Amino acid sequence: MYLEIIAEDDASRVYSLSRDRVIKVWDVHAQTCVQTYIDIPSSVGERAPLSCAYNPHSRELVVGAIDVAVLSLDERLDTRHTDGSTHSRAVSCVLYNPLFKIIITCGLDSNIMNWDPATGDRNVIVLKAHTCPRHGELVPVEITAACFDPGYLLLLTGARDGSVQVWNFNTGVRLRRMNIEHMCEVTNVFWVEGRILAIGWNRHITEFEDTSMATTGKAWETRHTDDVLASAFRPPLSLVTSSYNSEMVMWKLETGQAYRRYSCVKPTERIKMSYGKRAVQRADAAAGAGGKQSSRGRKQTIKKTTGHTLSCLRWITIEMAFHAVPLELCLHHFLSYSTGSAILEIDRTGGAARVNVIEPSEAILKAQARKENPVTEKTKPGGMREVAVHSMTFLQTRPFHSQVGSLMVGLENGKIQCWSDHPAGGYKGSFQAVHSPGDYVSAMTTDGADQFLFCGTAIGYIKVWLMTNYFRGEEVHVNMPALRLEFPFTWRDRVVGRAKRSVRGQRLPVLLNSYRAHTRRITSLAYVQDKKLLFSGSTDYSVRVWRLSGEYVQTLGGLWVGPPDELHFPPDVNKIISSTTLKVFRHGEVSRFTPGLPDPNAGDELRGVTEEELMTLTTGVRAEEPLLGTHLQLPRRPEHQDAIVLDDSLAMIPLYRHLRLASTHTVRRPPTPELVRATRVKRERKKTAHFAPNVPIRMP
Structure with missing residues (x-):
């Protein structure tokens, strides 16, 4: 039974209070329950009837019976400045499940959310997914990595405290909890067939069995000398990990053995790998078990x-x-x-x-x-660190061949390197992936056919590259007119932007799109092939939806939900938008008007308008000088003072000779304005003595 029903000013949300001491928040337009609040203090009154009131100015809900409780609501967001946020903290992972056709987002607020990509509605939310005891209470822990199982039925998440958990993302039930190391951040997790691999700041890979309920796993041999930041895998062949000091190690997924080690700073040189005693014995046993046929000749x-x-x-x-x-x-x-x-x-x-x-x-x-390459690992002189690797991804559909580049690695200097994970392969080439100094690629993903490479940068740009003929091993025909119709960024500009200027001498890969999507670093990207939608997660707490051409659709859980055909820009990006991004958002519609020349799209009333008429007649008469008026005079510029040259010819430097002293002229007092002087005279005349003069007292 409902006791109170209160609506907000715009009647978009309704707050209801029932007899069972539960407050629910309802969305009027969607006719759904947004939130359920059950934490009303018992001191208010357990059996007494409750009543509530809403203060629209302070956005507080007051509930009272025997005592009074004040519930503070979220601040009202202005749609002119923001579209809202998806999480309460930075977004760390965005995943697409092709089996259930849903989007899973994880954030540093330790929440897991299940979204419908078609409507943008939230299906399920898991609050405080990872927790740890601190000072006698459970504190939420940031989620830093996530992935699906090979059948896309379960969700695997890793947190900053070293915990790894398995979830049913449709019901929000936790099925298993594991740990790689106490307070060791998990940077990546992978679910291979029959195994779970977790990679963290302990510089090695921890393997768990997916069928057992053990909380600890088996650690692979340590090959890194610094924290592992990025990794990628291509089942069932190889796994690649890279660290903060730019070293990259390639592993065999079947055996868990490292077979190649490189440095991204010197990609053409291979670092010598030394195996331990047990590894040598296993190698000798494997060589001896090969039989007499392999030993002949x-x-x-x-x-x-x-x-x-x-x-x-x-x-x-x-x-x-x-x-x-x-x-x-x-x-x-x-x-x-x-x-x-x-x-x-x-x-x-x-x-x-x-x-x-x-x-x-x-x-x-x-x-x-007999050594293949005698290059050994060297440290940089002067205490300078190597270039860190922040992102990497595999082109899964490419063949496992030494001449085919299938691994893309994003470096801190803004370049993307192409590698082959074949034992006889290695470094293939690189290209500049950013156009701003200090920027780098922080997230990467591809489409199902590995035709497009989507890159998210540290300052919020999204770039789309055509990877069809880039170190593929064979030449494939590309229909460029169809791609130009799909991507308005490739259309000719009157003034070429920085994104096109940065790739002017670059033949492959081809830059198809570049636009500003967020104001902060992009942490994760997910592409939906059948709907041609790109989901981007950022540290600005939002997950935004984009079309393949670059048009903005919406923010998951945001304020603005309009028709698909309505043109809308992200308010925060709109403040710092560039001409290139504006052209992409408008799907290529830009103004072609030039002052002094007739506009082909305008009517007869605007033809033949000169530049002088455009500057004066359209906005009124030009303002007269001085623009600031006569009531304000700018202060005089200070006199030029020469640089002080100290006299060091003596044993001691007389500093008093070089001191700058103020002028000795007396400061003249400005005259008092006439109006102030007249006002003072009037006040002096109105003043009377505290005691009246002697007046004879008359007796009655």
Whole structure:
């Protein structure tokens, strides 16, 4: 039963108070419940009937019975300055689920939200998804990473305290909780078939089984020397991680072994990788288990300690010649019972197996000659740090080939590097992805066919690149007239903007779009292929929806929800909008009018208007000088003072000779205005003494 129903001034929201001490907020236009509030203090009155009142000036809801409670509402936002926000803090992840056709957003406010991309309505919200105890209470922890399982049925999130949780995003139920390390931020999470991989600031990868309920996992070997900031994976082949000091490590997803290590500052050089004792033993066992077929026609070198090298070699020869003992069994006995230093080389090139002795110094020279690349990791002189890697993504549809670039890496200097994750591949090339100094790519994503690469920058720009023929390995025909119709940014401009000037000498990839989407850093991007919509999350607390051509649609959970055909700009971006962004928002509609020339779109009344007439007749008569009037005179400019030159010819510098002193002339008092003087005279005349003069007192 409802006790009170209160409507706001514009009647867009209604607050209802029921007998069960619950306050609900209703959206009148959508006819849905926006919020339910159940935390009314018991001191107000548990059984007494409640009453409430709304103060529209302070936006406070007063509830009272025995006592009075004041509930403060959110401040009213002005649609002229903002479109509202999606989260109460910065947005960290934006994901699209193609199975349920929904958008999942996660933020630093520890909230998980489920959205309908078609209508922009919020389906489910999970408040305080990650928490940790602090001073006797549960405090929300920021969500920093999220992903779906391979079947798009569950959601995996990682937080700043090192916790990893599995969720049912349709019901908001937590199914599992794990931890990589206490208070270690999780930067990326991946759900591979049968495994969960979490990467954080502890510089290694932690693996969990997706079927067990264990809270701790198995850590891969540590290959990074600094915090891991970005990573990407291409199932079922490879996983790539990059750190703050620009080092990049490529891993095999099947075995969890690192097979390549590079530095993005020197991409053409490969850093030498040294494996531990266990890794060497596993490699030797794998080589020995290959069978006799793989060992024929090549040399095998075995190093083991022995003090009787020649006698052991003679024993191996006798056993092989007279007792027909296999070579592998002889080597097994030799490696088991020998003590000292020796290197044996097995030569099978001639058909028969022969065992040769190699001196240690000669073996060292041979090993150095067989190195693929002797480059070792070097530190920068002067204490300067390397360029950090902030984002990376895979072009999933490209083949696993050494000549095909499938990995895009965004550096802090504003460039995007193209790599091949093939063991025989490596660095392919790079291009400048930003047009403003100090800017860099902070988020990347692609479409389903890997035709477009969407990049979000640190100052809020979104750029779209055509990746069709960029290190693809084969030339593919591109229909550029159709792309020009889709992207108005590619149309000719009267004045070329900075975005086009920055790629003037760049052939590939082709810049298709560039516009200002947010006023702060873009943290995540998600593209919906069937609807051609791009979702961008930023640190300005909002998730905005854009068309592929760059037109603004809406902000998820925002204030403005208009018809799809109505032209609308983000109010915060509209204050600092550029001509290029304005052209993209208007879908290429710009003013072509030039003063002094006839406007082809105007009527006969505006033809032949000169520039002088445009400046004077359209806005009135030109103002007379002085523009500020005669009631205000600007102060005189101070006299020019020469620079002080100290006299250092003496042992002590006489500073009193160089002091600047004020003028010795007396300051004249300005004359008193006539009006002030007349007013003072009137006041003096009206003044009377405190005591009247002696007047004779008359007695009654």
